[in-house]
Amino acid sequence: MDSATALKEIDAVLASAAERWNRHDTATYAAHWMEDATFVNVVGMHREGRKRIQAEFDYLHAGRFKDSTFVILKRTVRFLKPDVAAVNVWWEMQNDPGAPGHPVENGVRRGVFTHVMLLTPDGWRFAASQNTDILPIPDFLQPA
Numbered sequence: 793m794d795s796a797t798a799l800k801e802i803d804a805v806l807a808s809a810a811e812r813w814n815r816h817d818t819a820t821y822a823a824h825w826m827e828d829a830t831f832v833n834v835v836g837m838h839r840e841g842r843k844r845i846q847a848e849f850d851y852l853h854a855g856r857f858k859d860s861t862f863v864i865l866k867r868t869v870r871f872l873k874p875d876v877a878a879v880n881v882w883w884e885m886q887n888d889p890g891a892p893g894h895p896v897e898n899g900v901r902r903g904v905f906t907h908v909m910l911l912t913p914d915g916w917r918f919a920a921s922q923n924t925d926i927l928p929i930p931d932f933l934q935p936a
Contacts, residue, residue, distance in 0.1 A: 793911070795871060802869055802909060805916045806881060813862040816853045822846035825918045826910065834903060834925045835894065859887040865902075875911035880904055882926075894925075902926040 793801075805824060812821040822845050825831065831839040831848070839845045853860075865882040872878055882904050890896040908920040 793874060795874075798871070798874070798877070798911070798916075799869055802877060802879060802916050803867070805909070806864055806867060806879075810862050810864055810883075813860075816858065818846055818849040818853050822849055825921070826912065829918055830920045831918075832922045834923045856889060856891060857885075861886045877909045877916075879907040879909050881907065897928070 809821060809824045812824075822842055825842045825845050827842050828840075829842055829845060831845045833839070833848065837848075839848055863884050863886075865884055867882070868880045870878045883902065885901045885903075887899050888896045888901045889899065903923060903925045906922045906924070907918045909916050910919045
């Protein structure tokens, strides 16, 4: 598969994931992860396997994220091999009420996902994911 086709397919997976988050369809959202995937959420909790990953999404969408919407702001893709990609996705979430020790401003959060994606017989899937909140502090390496 050439890299242009792979990029289109990866972008389609990312768009599908965002759309399924916004429908609060946790089963099809979690289906973007491989059965044996790993996931580290924004507060450092580690999940192993799609079932555990989905259990987290089920819990969150039943409560805190039940009215949330998710948009992709930008993404980068670096192919490590033709069938392996490191993908960074900068995101914004609306309608997050926050949580103790994890405040949000006006219901808006931003963050970045780092995914290792593999091309499987079922298409591109997340093999490992790390989600990180972007905190409202200055980035000392960025010009003011």
